[in-house]
Structures are given as C-alpha cells and as structure tokens.
Amino acid sequence: MPLHVIATAKQVMDPESPPSAYRVDREAKRVVPHPATKIPPVINGFDENGIEAALRIKDAVKDAKVTILAAGPSFSMDVMKKALAMGADEMVLVQDPALDNVADSTVTAKVLAAAVRKIGPFDLIISGRQASDWDNAQVPLGLAELLGVACVPVTRKVEVKDREVVCERILADGYEVVSAALPAVVTVSNELGQPRYPTLRNIMAAARKQPTIWKLADLGLAPADLAPRLLVMDLYIPEKTSQCELIKGENEEDSGRLLALKLREAKFI
Amino acid sequence: MTSPRGVLIVGEHTNGQLGAPTLELLAHGRALATALGEELAIALLGESLGGLPQEAIAYGADKVYAVTDPLLKEAHLDAYLGTLVKACEAHAPRIVLLARTELGRDLGPRLALRLNTALAQDCLEVRLDSDKRLVAVRPVYGGNCTAVVTVASLPMMAAIRPKTAEPLPRNPSRRGQVIQEAAGLAPSVIRTRVLQRVQEAQEGLRLETARVVVAGGRGLGGAEPFHKELQELASVLGAAVGATRAVVDIGWVPYSYQIGLTGKSISPDLYVTVGISGASQHMAGCSGAKVIVAINKDSEAAIFKAARYGVAGDWKKVLPAFTKQLRELL
Numbered sequence: 129m130p131l132h133v134i135a136t137a138k139q140v141m142d143p144e145s146p147p148s149a150y151r152v153d154r155e156a157k158r159v160v161p162h163p164a165t166k167i168p169p170v171i172n173g174f175d176e177n178g179i180e181a182a183l184r185i186k187d188a189v190k191d192a193k194v195t196i197l198a199a200g201p202s203f204s205m206d207v208m209k210k211a212l213a214m215g216a217d218e219m220v221l222v223q224d225p226a227l228d229n230v231a232d233s234t235v236t237a238k239v240l241a242a243a244v245r246k247i248g249p250f251d252l253i254i255s256g257r258q259a260s261d262w263d264n265a266q267v268p269l270g271l272a273e274l275l276g277v278a279c280v281p282v283t284r285k286v287e288v289k290d291r292e293v294v295c296e297r298i299l300a301d302g303y304e305v306v307s308a309a310l311p312a313v314v315t316v317s318n319e320l321g322q323p324r325y326p327t328l329r330n331i332m333a334a335a336r337k338q339p340t341i342w343k344l345a346d347l348g349l350a351p352a353d354l355a356p357r358l359l360v361m362d363l364y365i366p367e368k369t370s371q372c373e374l375i376k377g378e379n380e381e382d383s384g385r386l387l388a389l390k391l392r393e394a395k396f397i
Numbered sequence: 398m399t400s401p402r403g404v405l406i407v408g409e410h411t412n413g414q415l416g417a418p419t420l421e422l423l424a425h426g427r428a429l430a431t432a433l434g435e436e437l438a439i440a441l442l443g444e445s446l447g448g449l450p451q452e453a454i455a456y457g458a459d460k461v462y463a464v465t466d467p468l469l470k471e472a473h474l475d476a477y478l479g480t481l482v483k484a485c486e487a488h489a490p491r492i493v494l495l496a497r498t499e500l501g502r503d504l505g506p507r508l509a510l511r512l513n514t515a516l517a518q519d520c521l522e523v524r525l526d527s528d529k530r531l532v533a534v535r536p537v538y539g540g541n542c543t544a545v546v547t548v549a550s551l552p553m554m555a556a557i558r559p560k561t562a563e564p565l566p567r568n569p570s571r572r573g574q575v576i577q578e579a580a581g582l583a584p585s586v587i588r589t590r591v592l593q594r595v596q597e598a599q600e601g602l603r604l605e606t607a608r609v610v611v612a613g614g615r616g617l618g619g620a621e622p623f624h625k626e627l628q629e630l631a632s633v634l635g636a637a638v639g640a641t642r643a644v645v646d647i648g649w650v651p652y653s654y655q656i657g658l659t660g661k662s663i664s665p666d667l668y669v670t671v672g673i674s675g676a677s678q679h680m681a682g683c684s685g686a687k688v689i690v691a692i693n694k695d696s697e698a699a700i701f702k703a704a705r706y707g708v709a710g711d712w713k714k715v716l717p718a719f720t721k722q723l724r725e726l727l
C-alpha cells in the first residue's frame with residue numbers, strides 16, 4: 129500500500145489584495161470581493177505550504193499518494209487545479225451551497241472528517257496552520273479530534289519514517305522535534321519553505337484529471353450537523369484615524385536628525 | 398447534571414510563576430464572573446504547583462482546581478487536553494477562557510471539539526449580552542476586518558489575545574478555595590513525543606518584553622542592514638530587533654524575529670519601523686505598542702496610518718542621521 133497523504137486546501141480571497149478589492153456586506157455579515165475587482169481567489173497560502181510538505185514526503189518515500197481535500201460552496205477550477213499541477217495525485221472537493229459563509233470551524237471540521245472517512249484509509253493529513261480569511265487555526269485540530277488521531281500543530285519540517293511522522297514544531301524561541309505514530313494530523317507554517325512551481329508536465333497531467341465532487345448528502349451529513357454554534361453578530365472594517373506627524377527637514381538626513389530631536393522633545397526617549 | 402455555572406480559566410505557568418497572559422485572563426474572567434454573579438475558577442496543571450494557587454487567588458480567582466500529575470510536568474498539549482476535558486465535565490463551567498498563547502492557540506480548538514461546543518478564537522474583548530451570552534470582538538482577515546461573535550452552546554469558549562487587559566492589582570489577603578485534584582491521566586492519552594527541544598538563541602533582548610523595539614522590512618533590501626544600520630540603532634536605543642514575515646520568508650533573518658499575526662506580539666513603549674509597509678498582518682503583532690515611528694520612502698504606505706511620527710524618505714539617508722542624533726542625545 130502506498131503511503132496516503134491528504135493535504136487540505138481552502139480557497140480564499142487573495143489576502144495580498146488591496147483594501148479596495150473587497151468590501152463588507154454588513155447585512156450578510158461577510159466579506160465580499162468588490163464588484164469591480166477581478167482579483168482571482170487563491171489557495172490559502174499556508175495550505176500551499178502543506179501541499180509542498182506532502183509532495184516532499186512523496187519525493188522522499190517514493191511510494192506515496194497525495195490527495196487534495198477541500199470544502200466550500202463553490203470553487204474556481206483554475207485555482208484549485210494548481211494543487212494537482214504542483215504534483216498531487218487526486219483531488220476531492222466537497223462542494224455544497226450549504227457551506228457558504230461558515231464561520232464555525234467545528235462545522236468545517238465535521239465536514240472534512242466525514243469526507244476523510246469516505247475517502248478511506250489515510251496515513252497523514254497535512255493542513256496549513258490557519259486560513260488567511262478568519263485566521264482561526266481550528267479546523268485541522270478539530271479534524272484530529274474527530275478522527276481520534278495525534279496532532280502536531282505549526283511545524284516547519286515534516287518527515288515520515290517507519291510508520292511515524294517526525295516534525296519540527298515551531299516555538300517562539302526555537303523549535304522542538306516531535307514524533308507521532310501514523311495516522312496523524314500535522315499543520316505547517318510558511319517557514320517550511322516556498323511551495324514548488326507547477327511543471328509543464330504536471331500542468332498537462334492536471335488538465336486531464338477530474339476532481340471527485342461530493343455534496344454534503346453524499347457524506348451522510350444532515351443539516352443539523354451543520355448548525356453553527358459560533359454566530360457572527362456583526363462584521364465591519366475598523367476605522368483607522370491617522371494622526372501621524374510627518375517630519376520634514378531640508379533633506380532626508382535632516383529629517384532623520386529632526387525625528388530624533390522630536391522623540392526627545394516628546395519624551396519618548 | 399448540574400446546570401453550567403461560573404467562569405473557568407485555563408492557567409499557564411513557567412518557572413514557578415503564573416504567566417502574564419494568565420494574569421490578564423484572570424482580569425477578563427473576573428469581570429465576566431462578577432457580571433454573572435458567579436464564581437471565577439482557574440485550572441492549574443503541573444507536576445507540583447507550590448504557591449501558584451494562592452497567587453491565582455491574589456489576582457482574582459475564587460477557586461483553584463489544582464491538578465498535579467507527573468505527566469503534567471511539561472505543558473504537553475495532549476496531557477493538558479485530557480485533564481481539561483475531565484475538569485470541564487466535572488465542574489460544568491458556563492464560560493471557559495484560554496489565553497491565545499503558543500499553548501492556548503492549539504489547545505482551545507481541540508478542547509472545544511471534545512466538549513462539543515464552539516470557540517471564539519483570538520479575541521480582543523469579551524463581554525456578556527443581556528441573555529448572559531458571551532460576546533467577543535476579534536480581528537479577522539488578517540486584521541483588515543473586525544467581527545463580533547457569540548457562542549450559542551455551552552460552555553461558551555473564547556481564546557483571548559495576550560496584552561488585551563491589565564492584570565488586577567495583586568491582593569495577597571484575598572481568600573479563595575483550593576481544590577486538589579488528581580489528573581487520572583492514562584499515559585496513552587499522550588500521542589506525541591518530544592524528541593528534542595532546540596533553542597535558537599536570538600542575539601540581544603527579547604522582543605516580547607522589550608521596552609523599545611526596532612524592526613526592518615523588505616525595504617531594507619538585504620540581510621546586511623539588519624546587522625549593521627538597524628543593529629546600530631538598536632544598540633543606541635537599547636532595543637530588541639524584529640522583522641516582517643516578508644524578510645523572514647526571504648531568509649534575511651530567522652523566524653524568531655517575526656512580529657505579527659503569525660509571529661510575536663510586542664508591546665513596547667516605542668516601536669521604530671524601517672522599510673516596513675504596515676500590512677495588517679504585521680500590525681496585528683504590535684497593536685500594544687504605545688508609539689510607532691516609521692521610516693518609509695513611500696508617503697502613502699499604510700504604516701503612516703498607524704505611526705505617530707514618520708519620515709517619508711530613503712532609510713539609507715534617514716537612518717544613519719537619525720541614529721547619529723540619538724547617540725548625541727542619549
């Protein structure tokens with residue numbers, strides 16, 4: 129049996145897009161792209177690191193299969209296929225309008241857990257440490273609990289050796305080397321390194337692959353399972369009132385000098 | 398089952414002291430418990446706890462669940478989780494609060510799932526509505542938006558960002574109840590093993606506690622200025638040195654320098670940024686800074702929205718003159 133690694137991937141609004149590219153629909157309590165912008169969504173950056181981690185394991189152990197798993201109300205195939213073009217073998221999309229605007233991560237975790245069970249046996253699940261929209265950092269941890277497996281969060285290196293996963297877990301002042309028996313859930317951070325670029329060969333292979341698409345009903349989930357318990361009461365863009373005093377001298381050197389004098393005058397130094 | 402009551406805090410401690418985030422949590426929890434007219438309890442876990450329970454009471458707790466077990470020697474996630482699930486089931490709190498620290502960040506979601514409830518993550522503010530429901534205010538979309546959320550199941554859980562409250566004044570004569578409990582942990586709950594812990598020593602001061610921080614961004618153009626011009630500024634000011642994620646990703650400095658949403662949170666009296674654009678994910682880590690000073694060649698950069706003083710100019714010209722003048726003043 130090849131080692132089976134599942135990498136989860138969330139489609140999100142591009143977090144690097146300028147504030148003019150989105151707005152808040154306060155009625156629907158959601159962030160929506162500005163109608164005039166054409167910035168495409170992206171695979172959550174940390175999830176791309178996770179896909180990279182999965183592919184590195186595949187490179188190292190040779191006999192491995194990487195399945196991409198995503199859940200959401202709708203997907204841009206151009207965006208999601210990047211995961212296959214990077215080198216993943218298969219992709220499962222849980223696509224259902226009922227997954228629109230889910231703020232309760234436990235609901236997402238339940239959906240993904242049901243999908244993982246339907247996919248079949250797995251050895252390792254790799255997720256990004258958090259999604260760049262709600263920054264919750266909850267779904268993979270919840271997934272580990274629901275599947276009853278070990279969990280190693282926020283790592284920068286993931287290796288599989290002798291039915292164990294060995295990770296470097298990032299700490300504020302260094303890291304720790306942590307191991308867990310498979311199956312397990314691991315989350316990765318950007319320190320893992322840049323995700324690889326799709327090769328032409330993989331892009332062509334990806335174009336021929338058809339993702340498996342399931343609805344919630346295919347997972348045997350009832351609407352009651354999806355009732356959110358974290359409710360969004362309000363959502364808004366916080367006001368930032370600038371009160372910056374720009375120091376202007378005769379030239380840039382002079383501005384630097386005056387800045388120092390200003391800080392002394394205001395007793396900050 | 399008894400109906401859920403009271404507020405329970407998950408305490409953290411190192412080297413025989415309650416962590417600052419825990420003292421802040423006690424202040425948050427005290428306010429909620431008083432508003433509810435119910436008790437504030439704290440769970441303290443460890444191999445042994447010494448005087449910590451008394452300290453927690455001095456900082457506002459009414460009750461301490463002191464859980465000791467050799468397996469709790471290190472703050473191991475799995476061991477903490479197993480113990481806290483039991484404590485929550487036994488004591489049925491209405492509200493459970495964690496600090497969004499390295500431990501709390503990973504513990505909260507798992508505890509919420511085990512207790513079959515939901516967690517409001519990364520909160521800046523918590524309060525009660527008229528139905529005694531927990532309402533939390535939290536940044537989302539990397540700090541570009543603010544969400545107000547509530548938890549509709551019990552216990553209502555929130556993970557609160559450190560440095561969002563002042564600890565209550567320590568009152569050693571405050572009285573409370575200490576309840577000794579056994580963790581009753583089976584070693585098998587521990588599913589992950591720490592093989593090695595590696596300290597990547599950062600030169601100089603600790604970012605988290607430094608009173609002055611200077612940081613550089615992609616605008617510095619390379620690794621060298623971090624060791625030269627920025628380091629000189631830091632030496633003159635007695636400051637810790639930090640960086641943006643962009644710089645860490647390129648590899649100019651190690652991750653331990655990163656300030657922001659997915660890096661360190663700082664709260665210095667003075668924060669000087671050089672060549673940093675001021676992306677919301679970076680600013681999320683320095684909301685506690687009292688005064689921000691920015692040097693950036695783009696006068697439209699977002700950093701000037703957050704800064705109190707700034708120079709719109711090339712750091713190569715501004716910074717040496719700034720440092721030189723500071724040296725004369727200090």
Ligand SMILES: Cc1cc2nc3c(=O)[nH]c(=O)nc-3n(C[C@H](O)[C@H](O)[C@H](O)COP(=O)(O)OP(=O)(O)OC[C@H]3O[C@@H](n4cnc5c(N)ncnc54)[C@H](O)[C@@H]3O)c2cc1C
Pocket residue numbers: 143144173259260539613614615616617640641642643644655656657658659660661671672673674675676677678679682692693694695698710711712713
């Ligand atoms: C989920 C997520 C989490 C993130 N977490 C973090 C985090 O924890 N911390 C973090 O910092 N970022 C984080 N980011 C990244 C963040 O969005 C920004 O990309 C990053 O902070 C930008 O870093 P920067 O300011 O160094 O670079 P840039 O945005 O490229 O800014 C460089 C600045 O330097 C100025 N400059 C250039 N040359 C000069 C010169 N000669 N003199 C003066 N000024 C000059 C430019 O005008 C510009 O404003 C995160 C992003 C995501 C999506």
